Amino acid sequence: MPTFPFHLRRLSPDRLNKEYDDLPELVATRETGLKRLAEFVDGAGEPYARDRNTDFGDPARNTVSMLSPYIRHRLVSEEEIIAAVLERHSPHAAEKFIQEVYWRTYFKGWLEQRPQVWRDYEKSRDQAFAALETNRGLTKAYGEAVAGSTGIDAFDAFARELVETGYLHNHARMWFASIWIFTLRLPWELGADFFMRHLMDGDPASNTLSWRWVAGLHTRGKNYLATRENIRRYTDGRFDPKGLNEQAPPLDGPEPPKPSKLPEGERPAAIPSVLVIHDDDCLAPPVGDLPSKIVEIIAIDASAGRSRGEKGVHAAAFTRNALADAVALHGAGNTAAVENEIDPVLARIERAGVKQVIALHAPVGPANDVLNRLESELRRLEISLVRAIRTYDRDAWPHATKGFFAMKKAIPDLLALMVERSA
Ligand SMILES: Cc1cc2nc3c(=O)[nH]c(=O)nc-3n(C[C@H](O)[C@H](O)[C@H](O)COP(=O)(O)OP(=O)(O)OC[C@H]3O[C@@H](n4cnc5c(N)ncnc54)[C@H](O)[C@@H]3O)c2cc1C
Incomplete structure (x- = not known):
C-alpha cells in the first residue's frame, strides 16, 4: 500500500473555534483528488480487499482511499475512479473496492426514489433537538458524546477525530453509530446530524441510510452491534472499549415507502x-x-x-x-x-x-x-x-429499489456499459 503524501489536517481545539477563512488551504481541489486517486490506485486490488476494515488511525491510515470528500462533491467522479482502478486491476481483483463505490451509488439511488425518508429524518432530528431543551439527562448524555467524554475510549477518540479532521474510517463510523444508538441510547438522528456537521463527505444519502442501516431500520430487523473484541482487533489494539451493549435488539420503525419514479433528466436547448x-x-x-x-x-x-x-x-x-x-x-x-x-x-x-x-x-x-x-x-x-x-446515475439508480444485492448483481453490466460509452 502506498503512503499518501497528504495527511488529514488535524486542528487543535483553539484553531477549531476560529473562522475557517484564516486556515491553511484544505486542498479541496480536483487536482488534489486526482493525485490522491493516482497514489491509491495500486492498493485498490488485493491489499484493499484484505486490509480495508482495519483502521490504524490518523496519520498512519493507509488501507482505504480517503477519496470520499472528492467523490461526494464530484470533484472526481465515480466513473473516473472506477476507470482508473480497472486500468490497473482486473474487475475480479478490484471487486471489493468497486463494490464500495457502488454502495454510495446504491444509497443515492435508493433515497432518490424515497425522498420522504430524508424529510422524515429532518423532522425527527429537529424534534430530537427540541427534546434536548427540556430533558436534562439527554442534554448531558448528548454533550458528553459530541465532546468525546463518555469514558468509552474508542468512541471518545472517534468523536474528537471527527471534529478535528473532518473524516472517519468506515469501520469507526459503524462502531461510533452503534455505540451512540445501543450503548448510549441516544436518538440516531442526533448522531447523524453530528456527522453531517463535521464530515467533509457528509452526504444525505450515505449518511442517513448508513445510520438507519446500523440501527436496523434499513435492512429491517438487522442491526449492527459494535463489540469490544472487534474494535480491539480492527484498530490494531489502539482501543479496548468497555461497557458496550453487545446484545441490543434493532430499533423499530415504519416500513420505508415504496420506490417512486426516478427523474429522467432534460436536454438543454442551444440558446445562451x-x-x-x-x-x-x-x-x-x-x-x-x-x-x-x-x-x-x-x-x-x-x-x-x-x-x-x-x-x-x-x-x-x-x-x-x-x-x-x-x-x-x-x-x-x-x-x-x-x-x-x-x-x-x-x-x-x-x-x-x-x-x-x-x-x-x-x-x-x-x-x-x-x-x-x-x-x-x-x-x-x-x-x-x-x-x-449523468449517464452513470441514470444507468445505476434503477437497481437501487430494494437491498444492495440487486445493485451488486448489476455491477458487471454497468461496467460494460461504461466501457462501451468510453470506446
Ligand atoms: C454511520 C455511517 C455514516 C456514513 N456517512 C457517510 C457520509 O456522510 N458520506 C459518505 O460519503 N459516506 C458515508 N459513510 C460511508 C463510508 O463510511 C465512507 O464513504 C467511507 O468511509 C469513506 O472513506 P474512503 O473514501 O476512504 O472509503 P474507501 O473505502 O476508500 O471507498 C471508496 C469510496 O466508496 C464509497 N464507499 C465506501 N464505503 C461505503 C459505504 N459503506 N457506504 C457508501 N459508500 C461507501 C465512498 O464514496 C468512498 O470514498 C458512512 C458510513 C457509516 C457507517
Whole structure:
C-alpha cells in the first residue's frame, strides 16, 4: 500500500473555534483528488480487499482511499475512479473496492426514489433537538458524546477525530453509530446530524441510510452491534472499549415507502445560458461540450441545509473550496464568488439576460431543495431551469429499489456499459 503524501489536517481545539477563512488551504481541489486517486490506485486490488476494515488511525491510515470528500462533491467522479482502478486491476481483483463505490451509488439511488425518508429524518432530528431543551439527562448524555467524554475510549477518540479532521474510517463510523444508538441510547438522528456537521463527505444519502442501516431500520430487523473484541482487533489494539451493549435488539420503525419514479433528466436547448454548479456535482460538463453558449457560471453552496447546527470548519471549508475550484476550472478565468443565498443568484441570472439556466441534477438533499426554489423563482421570470442527469446515475439508480444485492448483481453490466460509452 502506498503512503499518501497528504495527511488529514488535524486542528487543535483553539484553531477549531476560529473562522475557517484564516486556515491553511484544505486542498479541496480536483487536482488534489486526482493525485490522491493516482497514489491509491495500486492498493485498490488485493491489499484493499484484505486490509480495508482495519483502521490504524490518523496519520498512519493507509488501507482505504480517503477519496470520499472528492467523490461526494464530484470533484472526481465515480466513473473516473472506477476507470482508473480497472486500468490497473482486473474487475475480479478490484471487486471489493468497486463494490464500495457502488454502495454510495446504491444509497443515492435508493433515497432518490424515497425522498420522504430524508424529510422524515429532518423532522425527527429537529424534534430530537427540541427534546434536548427540556430533558436534562439527554442534554448531558448528548454533550458528553459530541465532546468525546463518555469514558468509552474508542468512541471518545472517534468523536474528537471527527471534529478535528473532518473524516472517519468506515469501520469507526459503524462502531461510533452503534455505540451512540445501543450503548448510549441516544436518538440516531442526533448522531447523524453530528456527522453531517463535521464530515467533509457528509452526504444525505450515505449518511442517513448508513445510520438507519446500523440501527436496523434499513435492512429491517438487522442491526449492527459494535463489540469490544472487534474494535480491539480492527484498530490494531489502539482501543479496548468497555461497557458496550453487545446484545441490543434493532430499533423499530415504519416500513420505508415504496420506490417512486426516478427523474429522467432534460436536454438543454442551444440558446445562451447560465450554468449553475452546486456542491453535489462540481464536475459540470466542460462548457465547450454543451450545446448552449454559456454566458456566466454561478456556483451555489447549499451546505447550510445539511444541518441546522454549526458546521465543522473542515466540512464548511471543503465545500466552499471545492466550489471555488470548480468555478475556476469551468469558468476559464471567471472569478465569480460562490453564492450561498438564492437572491444574488437570481440577480445575476437576470442581469445575464438569458432564458435558460443549466444545472446537473442534484439528488435528494439541500442542493436539490435550492434548485427547486430557484426553479420556481425563475419560472416567474419566464426562465427555464434544465437539469441534466449523468449517464452513470441514470444507468445505476434503477437497481437501487430494494437491498444492495440487486445493485451488486448489476455491477458487471454497468461496467460494460461504461466501457462501451468510453470506446
Ligand atoms: C454511520 C455511517 C455514516 C456514513 N456517512 C457517510 C457520509 O456522510 N458520506 C459518505 O460519503 N459516506 C458515508 N459513510 C460511508 C463510508 O463510511 C465512507 O464513504 C467511507 O468511509 C469513506 O472513506 P474512503 O473514501 O476512504 O472509503 P474507501 O473505502 O476508500 O471507498 C471508496 C469510496 O466508496 C464509497 N464507499 C465506501 N464505503 C461505503 C459505504 N459503506 N457506504 C457508501 N459508500 C461507501 C465512498 O464514496 C468512498 O470514498 C458512512 C458510513 C457509516 C457507517
